[in-house]
Amino acid sequence: MSAAAFTHTTVLLDETVEAVLTDPAGLYVDGTFGRGGHSRLLLSKLAAEGRLIAIDRDPEAVAAATTGETRVTDPRFSICHAPFAEMREQLAALGVEQVQGVMLDLGVSSPQIDNPERGFSFRFSGPLDMRMDTTRGESAADFLARADERQIAEVIKNYGEERFAVQIAKALVARRVAGQPVRSTDELSKVVAGAVKTREPGQDPATRTFQALRIQVNGELEELEQGLKAALALLAPGGRLAVISFHSLEDRIVKNFIAEHSKEVFDRRAPFAAPKPLALRALERIKPSNAEIKANGRSRSAVLRVAERTDAPLPAEPQGRYGKGAKR
Numbered sequence: 001m002s003a004a005a006f007t008h009t010t011v012l013l014d015e016t017v018e019a020v021l022t023d024p025a026g027l028y029v030d031g032t033f034g035r036g037g038h039s040r041l042l043l044s045k046l047a048a049e050g051r052l053i054a055i056d057r058d059p060e061a062v063a064a065a066t067t068g069e070t071r072v073t074d075p076r077f078s079i080c081h082a083p084f085a086e087m088r089e090q091l092a093a094l095g096v097e098q099v100q101g102v103m104l105d106l107g108v109s110s111p112q113i114d115n116p117e118r119g120f121s122f123r124f125s126g127p128l129d130m131r132m133d134t135t136r137g138e139s140a141a142d143f144l145a146r147a148d149e150r151q152i153a154e155v156i157k158n159y160g161e162e163r164f165a166v167q168i169a170k171a172l173v174a175r176r177v178a179g180q181p182v183r184s185t186d187e188l189s190k191v192v193a194g195a196v197k198t199r200e201p202g203q204d205p206a207t208r209t210f211q212a213l214r215i216q217v218n219g220e221l222e223e224l225e226q227g228l229k230a231a232l233a234l235l236a237p238g239g240r241l242a243v244i245s246f247h248s249l250e251d252r253i254v255k256n257f258i259a260e261h262s263k264e265v266f267d268r269r270a271p272f273a274a275p276k277p278l279a280l281r282a283l284e285r286i287k288p289s290n291a292e293i294k295a296n297g298r299s300r301s302a303v304l305r306v307a308e309r310t311d312a313p314l315p316a317e318p319q320g321r322y323g324k325g326a327k328r
Contacts, residue, residue, distance in 0.1 A: 008034060008035040008037065008109050008110040008111055009037075009110065009295075009296045009298070009299075010034075010035075010037025010038060010041075010105075011105065011107065011244060011288065011292075011296065011298070011299040011302045012244055012286065012288055012292070012299070012302055012304045013037055013038060013041055014041070015286050015304055016038055016103055016105070016242050016244060016304055017038060017041045017042050017045065017103075019240060019242045019283070019284065019286070019304070019306040020042070020101035020102070020103050020240045020241075020242040020306070021042060021045055021046075021101065021240075022100060022101065022238060022239065022240055023050075023100050023238075024045060024046050024047040024050055025046075025047045025049045025050050026046075026050060026051075026099070026100030026101065026239075027050070027051045027052075027053070027096065027098075027099045027100055028042060028046075028050070028051070028052050028053070028099060028100055028101045028102070028103070029052075029053050029054075029055065029087060029091070029099050029101070029102045029103070029231070029234070030042070030052060030053075030054040030055070030103045031054075031055045031084030031087055031102060031103065031104045031227060031231070032055070032056060032084060032103075032104055032105045032106065033054040033055065033056040033061050033062070033065055033079060034056065034058075034061055034105060034109040035061065035064055035070070035109060035110075035111060036054070036064065036065055036070070036072060038103050038105060039052055039054050039065075039072065039077070040072070042103075043072070043074050043076060043077060046076060048076075050076055051076050051077075052074075052076060052077050052078075053077075053078050053079070053080065053090075053091060053094065053096070053099075054077065054078070054079040054080070055079070055080045055082055055083075055084050055086075055087055055090060056079065056080075056081065056082075057081070057082060057083040057084075057132045057133040058109075058112065058132050058133060058134075059081060059133065059134060059135055060111065060112075060134075061109070062079055062081045064111075065077075065079045066079065078094070083132075083133070083223050083227075084104060084223065084227045084230075085222075085223040085224075085226035085227040085230060086230075087102075087227065087230045087231065087234065088230045088233060088234060091234065096234075097234075098234060098235070098236040098239075099234050099235060099236065099239060100235075100236055100238075100239045100240075101235070101239050101240045101241070101242070102231040102234065102235065102239075102240075102241050102242070103242050103243075104224075104227065104231070104241075104242070104243045104244065105244045106220075106224065106243065106244060106245050106246060106250050107244065107245075107246045107298075107302070108120055108214070110298070112132070116185070117129070118130070118134075119139070119140065119141075119184075119185050120210070120214060121185065121210070122185055122186075122188070122189040122204055122206040122207070122210055124185060125184060125185060125186040126184065126185050127139070127141065127183065127184060127185075128140045128141040128144070128182060128183055128184055128185055128187070128188055129141070130210075130213055130214045130217045130218070131217055131218065132218045133218075137217065137218075138217065139217065140188075140213040140214070140216075140217050141181070141182065141183045141184075143155075143213065143216060143217060144172055144176070144181065144182055144188075144213075145176065145181050148173070149169045149170060149173045150169075152168075152169040152172055152173065153165045153166045153168070153169035153170075155212050155213065155215075155216045156168055156169060156208070156209050156212045156213075157212075158212070159211065159212035159213075159215040159216055159221070159249065160208035160209055160210075160211050160212030160213075160215075161208060161248075161249075162196075162208040162209060162212065164195055164196045164197065167195040167196070168191070168192055168195045168196065168209055170195070171191050171192075171194060171195045172188075172191055175191060185210075188206065188209070188210070188213075189204075189205075189206045192205050192206040192209045193205045193206065211247065215249070220250075221249060221250070221253060224250060224253050224254070225253060225257075228241075228243075228253070228254065228257045232261065232279060232280065232309070232314065233314065235309035236309065237309055237310060237311040238308065238309060238311075239308070239309045240283075240306060240307070240308050240309070241258075241280070241306065241307045241308075241309070242304060242305075242306050243304070243305050243306075244302055244303070244304045245302070245303050245305070246301050246302055246303075247301060251303050251305070254305050255305060258280055258282050258305060258307045259282070260278075261278050261279045261280040261307075262278055262279075262280040262281055262282045262307060263278060278310070278312055279309060279310055279312050279313070279314050280307040280308065280309060280310065281307060281308045281309075281310055282305075282306075282307050283306040283307055283308055284304070284305070284306040285303065285304070285305050285306075286303070286304040286305075286306070287302070287303060287304075288300070288302050
């Protein structure tokens with residue numbers, strides 16, 4: 001089945017576009033194009049002189065934007081094949097230094113989940129891949145084939161918040177030592193099911209392990225941290241950052257980033273002086289409506305956080321032993 005055959009329902013569609021759009025004539029970035037739900041709605045609201053640059057690391061998403069019936073033909077639109085952490089470099093190559101808004105939808109798209117060949121879901125039998133960008137990097141199966149028991153346990157515990165991480169790691173390594181390394185999604189599901197003794201009602205035992213391996217393979221949390229810094233550096237004063245996260249690890253990073261850059265700083269040496277504002281102003285935290293959750297169960301865990309760039313300067317990069325240019 002072709003990638004175009006898989007459909008995707010965009011989460012928090014209207015809320016995200018409404019939050020990020022402050023100037024119809026501005027330049028915007030969709031750092032996670034997916035199948036273009038947010039991009040297409042934003043384009044419909046831009047003025048003739050507006051512009052949207054999309055980014056996606058998944059070659060199938062880029063193909064959906066540029067070829068076939070799903071392609072975006074709007075001349076105000078362009079797309080780059082890259083991780084969103086590289087948005088500054090990608091935009092610099094296009095001669096862009098500032099933008100009016102950045103959207104990030106951190107979820108795995110339905111075409112990725114529903115295509116067995118991508119290996120994201122325990123609901124289908126397929127190769128244990130899980131790479132967002134299938135042109136580079138190691139697959140989940142490759143990671144499990146080379147990592148030791150401690151590394152596997154740490155990934156499953158830290159990225160999946162799985163309390164049976166050690167037991168799962170032991171089972172995976174024992175299978176590998178026996179000459180039967182896990183190479184498919186259904187093999188992994190069976191190993192996890194045998195190692196996980198209890199699970200929350202309604203949740204498959206493999207849920208947390210699949211999440212953990214996906215995060216590991218794609219470096220998702222590191223990319224998010226880098227991408228947020230890149231977005232902040234690109235935003236013009238008054239520009240908006242809108243980020244949709246789907247699990248607590250992502251949301252914690254977004255929440256802490258906004259908080260870190262939106263608190264006023266008081267000078268203890270001058271207690272009566274006005275506080276110095278920082279580079280962001282936190283605006284909203286939005287959850288899907290009951291109607292959206294009923295229509296699209298995959299939206300249930302989504303959280304949209306919105307912040308606005310102030311005209312305060314960005315903090316200097318840290319110097320010193322572990323600062324910029326330091327050797328570790």
